[in-house]
Amino acid sequence: MTISVSVRQVVGPEDAARRDTQGLRDGFVMEDLFRPGEANLTYSHLDRMIVGGVMPDTKPIEIAAIAQTGTERFLDRREAAIVNIGGAGTVRVGGKAYELGFQEALYIGMGEGALSFASRNQGEPALFYLLSAPAHRTCPTVHITREMARKVVVGSAEESNARTINQYVHPDVCDSCQLLVGLTMFEPGSVWNTMPAHVHDRRMEVYLYFGMQEQTRIFHFMGEPSETRHVVLKNHDAVLSPGWSIHSGAGTGRYAFIWAMAGDNMSFTDMDKVPMEDLR
Numbered sequence: 047m048t049i050s051v052s053v054r055q056v057v058g059p060e061d062a063a064r065r066d067t068q069g070l071r072d073g074f075v076m077e078d079l080f081r082p083g084e085a086n087l088t089y090s091h092l093d094r095m096i097v098g099g100v101m102p103d104t105k106p107i108e109i110a111a112i113a114q115t116g117t118e119r120f121l122d123r124r125e126a127a128i129v130n131i132g133g134a135g136t137v138r139v140g141g142k143a144y145e146l147g148f149q150e151a152l153y154i155g156m157g158e159g160a161l162s163f164a165s166r167n168q169g170e171p172a173l174f175y176l177l178s179a180p181a182h183r184t185c186p187t188v189h190i191t192r193e194m195a196r197k198v199v200v201g202s203a204e205e206s207n208a209r210t211i212n213q214y215v216h217p218d219v220c221d222s223c224q225l226l227v228g229l230t231m232f233e234p235g236s237v238w239n240t241m242p243a244h245v246h247d248r249r250m251e252v253y254l255y256f257g258m259q260e261q262t263r264i265f266h267f268m269g270e271p272s273e274t275r276h277v278v279l280k281n282h283d284a285v286l287s288p289g290w291s292i293h294s295g296a297g298t299g300r301y302a303f304i305w306a307m308a309g310d311n312m313s314f315t316d317m318d319k320v321p322m323e324d325l326r
Protein backbone atom coordinates (compact mmCIF):
# COMPACT_ATOMS: atom_id res chain seq x y z
CA MET A 47 0.00 0.00 0.00
CA THR A 48 1.42 3.35 -1.02
CA ILE A 49 0.20 6.76 0.01
CA SER A 50 1.97 9.56 -1.79
CA VAL A 51 1.33 13.25 -1.26
CA SER A 52 2.77 15.89 -3.56
CA VAL A 53 2.45 19.57 -2.74
CA ARG A 54 1.46 22.32 -5.18
CA GLN A 55 2.25 25.88 -4.21
CA VAL A 56 0.07 28.72 -5.42
CA VAL A 57 0.77 30.17 -8.87
CA GLY A 58 -0.28 33.77 -9.49
CA PRO A 59 -1.66 35.14 -12.76
CA GLU A 60 1.51 37.06 -13.77
CA ASP A 61 3.64 33.95 -13.23
CA ALA A 62 1.17 31.72 -15.09
CA ALA A 63 1.10 34.04 -18.10
CA ARG A 64 4.89 33.65 -18.52
CA ARG A 65 5.06 29.86 -18.17
CA ASP A 66 5.59 27.50 -21.08
CA THR A 67 3.54 24.34 -21.51
CA GLN A 68 5.56 22.23 -19.07
CA GLY A 69 5.60 25.07 -16.56
CA LEU A 70 1.82 25.36 -16.70
CA ARG A 71 1.47 21.59 -16.30
CA ASP A 72 3.83 21.60 -13.29
CA GLY A 73 1.73 24.27 -11.62
CA PHE A 74 -1.77 23.06 -12.37
CA VAL A 75 -2.06 19.58 -13.92
CA MET A 76 -2.19 16.25 -12.05
CA GLU A 77 -1.74 13.36 -14.44
CA ASP A 78 -2.97 9.76 -14.12
CA LEU A 79 -4.73 10.10 -10.79
CA PHE A 80 -5.43 6.37 -10.41
CA ARG A 81 -2.61 3.86 -9.86
CA PRO A 82 -3.30 0.25 -8.77
CA GLY A 83 -2.85 -0.24 -5.02
CA GLU A 84 -2.12 3.43 -4.41
CA ALA A 85 -3.54 6.53 -2.82
CA ASN A 86 -2.13 9.33 -4.95
CA LEU A 87 -2.80 12.67 -3.25
CA THR A 88 -1.96 16.27 -4.08
CA TYR A 89 -2.05 18.94 -1.39
CA SER A 90 -2.80 22.20 -3.18
CA HIS A 91 -2.30 25.47 -1.35
CA LEU A 92 -5.33 26.82 -3.23
CA ASP A 93 -7.74 26.87 -0.27
CA ARG A 94 -5.71 23.85 1.00
CA MET A 95 -7.73 21.54 -1.19
CA ILE A 96 -6.50 17.93 -1.26
CA VAL A 97 -7.17 16.11 -4.53
CA GLY A 98 -6.53 12.41 -4.92
CA GLY A 99 -7.12 9.12 -6.62
CA VAL A 100 -7.44 5.95 -4.55
CA MET A 101 -7.44 2.63 -6.43
CA PRO A 102 -7.51 -0.41 -4.12
CA ASP A 103 -6.58 -3.75 -5.69
CA THR A 104 -6.06 -6.89 -3.56
CA LYS A 105 -5.81 -5.18 -0.20
CA PRO A 106 -7.72 -2.24 1.31
CA ILE A 107 -5.98 1.14 1.34
CA GLU A 108 -6.09 3.10 4.57
CA ILE A 109 -5.56 6.83 4.98
CA ALA A 110 -5.17 7.43 8.71
CA ALA A 111 -3.02 10.56 8.72
CA ILE A 112 -0.79 12.55 6.38
CA ALA A 113 2.11 14.71 7.56
CA GLN A 114 0.97 17.72 5.49
CA THR A 115 -2.06 18.44 7.72
CA GLY A 116 -0.08 18.33 10.96
CA THR A 117 -3.03 16.68 12.71
CA GLU A 118 -3.21 13.35 14.50
CA ARG A 119 -5.79 12.04 12.05
CA PHE A 120 -6.50 13.02 8.45
CA LEU A 121 -9.96 14.49 9.04
CA ASP A 122 -9.48 16.02 12.51
CA ARG A 123 -9.95 19.51 11.02
CA ARG A 124 -11.19 18.63 7.52
CA GLU A 125 -14.17 17.40 5.59
CA ALA A 126 -13.98 15.12 2.55
CA ALA A 127 -15.97 13.96 -0.43
CA ILE A 128 -15.44 10.79 -2.43
CA VAL A 129 -16.89 9.98 -5.84
CA ASN A 130 -16.47 6.45 -7.19
CA ILE A 131 -15.94 6.40 -10.96
CA GLY A 132 -14.95 2.72 -11.18
CA GLY A 133 -16.35 -0.64 -10.12
CA ALA A 134 -18.23 -1.08 -6.87
CA GLY A 135 -16.26 -0.57 -3.68
CA THR A 136 -16.48 0.10 0.02
CA VAL A 137 -15.39 3.10 2.05
CA ARG A 138 -15.09 2.46 5.78
CA VAL A 139 -15.15 5.47 8.04
CA GLY A 140 -16.32 6.20 11.59
CA GLY A 141 -17.07 2.51 12.25
CA LYS A 142 -19.43 2.23 9.26
CA ALA A 143 -19.08 0.72 5.79
CA TYR A 144 -20.50 2.53 2.79
CA GLU A 145 -20.94 0.62 -0.48
CA LEU A 146 -20.35 3.04 -3.33
CA GLY A 147 -21.48 2.06 -6.82
CA PHE A 148 -20.43 3.74 -10.07
CA GLN A 149 -20.91 7.51 -9.82
CA GLU A 150 -22.05 7.38 -6.22
CA ALA A 151 -20.57 9.75 -3.67
CA LEU A 152 -19.89 10.00 0.03
CA TYR A 153 -19.67 13.23 1.98
CA ILE A 154 -17.62 12.77 5.16
CA GLY A 155 -17.87 15.20 8.05
CA MET A 156 -14.97 16.57 10.09
CA GLY A 157 -13.63 14.30 12.84
CA GLU A 158 -14.65 10.97 11.30
CA GLY A 159 -11.18 9.45 11.61
CA ALA A 160 -9.31 7.04 9.37
CA LEU A 161 -10.60 6.19 5.91
CA SER A 162 -10.33 2.71 4.45
CA PHE A 163 -11.00 1.93 0.80
CA ALA A 164 -11.63 -1.47 -0.83
CA SER A 165 -12.66 -2.73 -4.27
CA ARG A 166 -15.40 -5.38 -4.42
CA ASN A 167 -13.92 -7.00 -7.51
CA GLN A 168 -10.25 -7.06 -8.39
CA GLY A 169 -11.13 -7.39 -12.08
CA GLU A 170 -13.14 -4.17 -11.94
CA PRO A 171 -11.44 -2.00 -9.29
CA ALA A 172 -13.12 0.94 -7.67
CA LEU A 173 -11.72 4.34 -8.60
CA PHE A 174 -12.28 6.63 -5.65
CA TYR A 175 -11.80 10.30 -6.42
CA LEU A 176 -11.07 12.06 -3.14
CA LEU A 177 -11.43 15.74 -2.27
CA SER A 178 -10.82 17.32 1.11
CA ALA A 179 -10.91 20.89 2.42
CA PRO A 180 -10.49 22.44 5.88
CA ALA A 181 -13.72 22.50 7.89
CA HIS A 182 -14.98 24.50 10.89
CA ARG A 183 -17.82 22.22 12.08
CA THR A 184 -18.98 18.64 11.72
CA CYS A 185 -21.67 17.96 9.14
CA PRO A 186 -23.28 14.50 8.96
CA THR A 187 -21.66 11.89 6.73
CA VAL A 188 -24.01 11.15 3.81
CA HIS A 189 -24.04 8.49 1.07
CA ILE A 190 -25.13 10.39 -2.05
CA THR A 191 -26.71 8.32 -4.81
CA ARG A 192 -27.06 9.40 -8.44
CA GLU A 193 -30.77 9.99 -7.84
CA MET A 194 -30.09 12.34 -4.93
CA ALA A 195 -27.94 14.67 -7.02
CA ARG A 196 -29.57 17.96 -8.02
CA LYS A 197 -29.72 18.15 -11.80
CA VAL A 198 -29.22 21.32 -13.82
CA VAL A 199 -29.67 21.02 -17.58
CA VAL A 200 -27.70 23.59 -19.56
CA GLY A 201 -26.40 24.35 -23.06
CA SER A 202 -27.69 23.23 -26.44
CA ALA A 203 -26.73 20.86 -29.26
CA GLU A 204 -26.37 23.89 -31.54
CA GLU A 205 -23.63 25.30 -29.30
CA SER A 206 -22.08 21.80 -28.86
CA ASN A 207 -22.49 22.12 -25.09
CA ALA A 208 -25.73 20.32 -24.12
CA ARG A 209 -25.04 18.85 -20.70
CA THR A 210 -26.40 18.04 -17.26
CA ILE A 211 -24.64 19.36 -14.18
CA ASN A 212 -25.25 16.84 -11.37
CA GLN A 213 -24.72 18.59 -8.05
CA TYR A 214 -23.74 16.01 -5.40
CA VAL A 215 -22.25 18.00 -2.54
CA HIS A 216 -24.43 21.09 -2.70
CA PRO A 217 -26.49 22.88 0.01
CA ASP A 218 -29.75 21.47 -1.46
CA VAL A 219 -28.42 17.88 -1.21
CA CYS A 220 -26.18 17.69 1.85
CA ASP A 221 -24.66 20.03 4.37
CA SER A 222 -20.94 20.87 4.08
CA CYS A 223 -18.50 23.57 5.24
CA GLN A 224 -16.62 24.46 2.06
CA LEU A 225 -16.89 21.61 -0.41
CA LEU A 226 -19.12 21.81 -3.47
CA VAL A 227 -18.79 18.77 -5.73
CA GLY A 228 -20.59 17.56 -8.82
CA LEU A 229 -20.39 15.59 -12.01
CA THR A 230 -21.17 16.97 -15.44
CA MET A 231 -22.35 14.67 -18.26
CA PHE A 232 -22.85 15.51 -21.92
CA GLU A 233 -25.40 14.76 -24.58
CA PRO A 234 -23.81 12.77 -27.42
CA GLY A 235 -21.91 15.09 -29.76
CA SER A 236 -21.67 17.95 -27.27
CA VAL A 237 -18.02 18.59 -26.46
CA TRP A 238 -17.75 22.00 -24.76
CA ASN A 239 -17.86 22.43 -21.00
CA THR A 240 -18.22 25.69 -19.12
CA MET A 241 -18.50 27.89 -22.22
CA PRO A 242 -19.43 30.75 -21.95
CA ALA A 243 -16.60 30.77 -19.41
CA HIS A 244 -16.64 32.21 -15.92
CA VAL A 245 -14.36 33.02 -13.01
CA HIS A 246 -15.15 33.09 -9.26
CA ASP A 247 -12.38 34.62 -7.18
CA ARG A 248 -14.27 33.55 -4.04
CA ARG A 249 -13.64 29.87 -4.75
CA MET A 250 -10.92 27.73 -6.28
CA GLU A 251 -11.95 24.82 -8.48
CA VAL A 252 -10.51 21.54 -9.70
CA TYR A 253 -11.67 19.41 -12.64
CA LEU A 254 -11.11 15.66 -13.10
CA TYR A 255 -11.74 14.45 -16.64
CA PHE A 256 -12.88 10.82 -17.07
CA GLY A 257 -14.98 8.42 -19.15
CA MET A 258 -12.69 8.97 -22.16
CA GLN A 259 -11.27 6.66 -24.81
CA GLU A 260 -7.49 6.27 -24.77
CA GLN A 261 -7.02 8.57 -27.77
CA THR A 262 -9.50 11.23 -26.67
CA ARG A 263 -8.02 14.52 -25.51
CA ILE A 264 -9.42 17.54 -23.73
CA PHE A 265 -8.19 20.97 -24.69
CA HIS A 266 -8.62 22.64 -21.32
CA PHE A 267 -8.54 26.42 -21.28
CA MET A 268 -7.21 28.35 -18.30
CA GLY A 269 -5.71 31.71 -17.42
CA GLU A 270 -7.13 35.17 -16.91
CA PRO A 271 -9.83 35.89 -19.50
CA SER A 272 -7.48 38.31 -21.29
CA GLU A 273 -4.52 35.83 -21.19
CA THR A 274 -5.87 32.37 -21.95
CA ARG A 275 -3.66 29.31 -22.28
CA HIS A 276 -4.50 25.67 -22.86
CA VAL A 277 -3.29 22.33 -21.57
CA VAL A 278 -4.01 19.03 -23.34
CA LEU A 279 -5.40 16.39 -20.97
CA LYS A 280 -6.22 12.69 -21.21
CA ASN A 281 -8.46 10.33 -19.26
CA HIS A 282 -8.03 10.63 -15.45
CA ASP A 283 -6.01 13.85 -15.59
CA ALA A 284 -7.06 16.64 -13.23
CA VAL A 285 -6.40 20.38 -13.38
CA LEU A 286 -6.42 23.08 -10.69
CA SER A 287 -8.13 26.40 -11.29
CA PRO A 288 -7.30 29.44 -9.12
CA GLY A 289 -10.10 31.97 -8.60
CA TRP A 290 -8.68 34.29 -11.28
CA SER A 291 -8.66 31.63 -14.00
CA ILE A 292 -11.27 30.47 -16.44
CA HIS A 293 -11.77 26.68 -16.52
CA SER A 294 -13.38 25.41 -19.67
CA GLY A 295 -12.65 22.57 -22.03
CA ALA A 296 -13.47 20.98 -25.36
CA GLY A 297 -13.05 17.25 -25.96
CA THR A 298 -12.09 15.44 -29.15
CA GLY A 299 -14.54 12.71 -28.08
CA ARG A 300 -16.90 11.68 -25.33
CA TYR A 301 -15.99 12.58 -21.75
CA ALA A 302 -17.41 13.56 -18.40
CA PHE A 303 -15.86 15.49 -15.54
CA ILE A 304 -16.08 16.05 -11.83
CA TRP A 305 -15.78 19.62 -10.60
CA ALA A 306 -15.08 20.54 -7.00
CA MET A 307 -14.75 23.88 -5.27
CA ALA A 308 -13.67 25.29 -1.91
CA GLY A 309 -13.44 28.84 -0.66
CA ASP A 310 -15.41 31.66 0.85
CA ASN A 311 -18.95 30.76 -0.09
CA MET A 312 -21.12 27.85 -1.14
CA SER A 313 -23.26 29.66 -3.74
CA PHE A 314 -22.82 27.62 -6.88
CA THR A 315 -24.30 30.45 -8.95
CA ASP A 316 -21.87 33.06 -7.59
CA MET A 317 -19.86 33.23 -10.81
CA ASP A 318 -18.65 36.13 -12.91
CA LYS A 319 -19.56 35.29 -16.48
CA VAL A 320 -16.90 36.33 -18.97
CA PRO A 321 -18.31 38.18 -22.00
CA MET A 322 -17.05 36.61 -25.23
CA GLU A 323 -15.63 40.01 -26.20
CA ASP A 324 -13.26 39.88 -23.21
CA LEU A 325 -11.62 36.54 -24.11
CA ARG A 326 -8.13 36.74 -25.57
Ligand SMILES: O=C[C@H](O)[C@@H](O)CC(=O)C(=O)O
Pocket residue numbers: 209211228230239240241251293305314317
Ligand atom coordinates in the same frame (compact mmCIF):
# COMPACT_ATOMS: atom_id res chain seq x y z
O1 LIG B 1 -18.35 26.73 -11.05
C1 LIG B 1 -18.94 25.75 -11.58
C2 LIG B 1 -18.12 24.85 -12.37
O2 LIG B 1 -17.18 25.49 -13.17
C3 LIG B 1 -18.85 23.72 -13.10
O3 LIG B 1 -19.97 23.32 -12.41
C4 LIG B 1 -19.22 24.06 -14.52
C5 LIG B 1 -19.78 22.87 -15.22
O4 LIG B 1 -19.92 21.80 -14.69
C6 LIG B 1 -20.22 23.06 -16.61
O5 LIG B 1 -20.43 24.22 -17.02
O6 LIG B 1 -20.35 22.06 -17.33
Ligand SMILES: [Zn+2]
Pocket residue numbers: 244245246251293317
Ligand atom coordinates in the same frame (compact mmCIF):
# COMPACT_ATOMS: atom_id res chain seq x y z
ZN1 LIG C 1 -16.43 27.35 -12.04
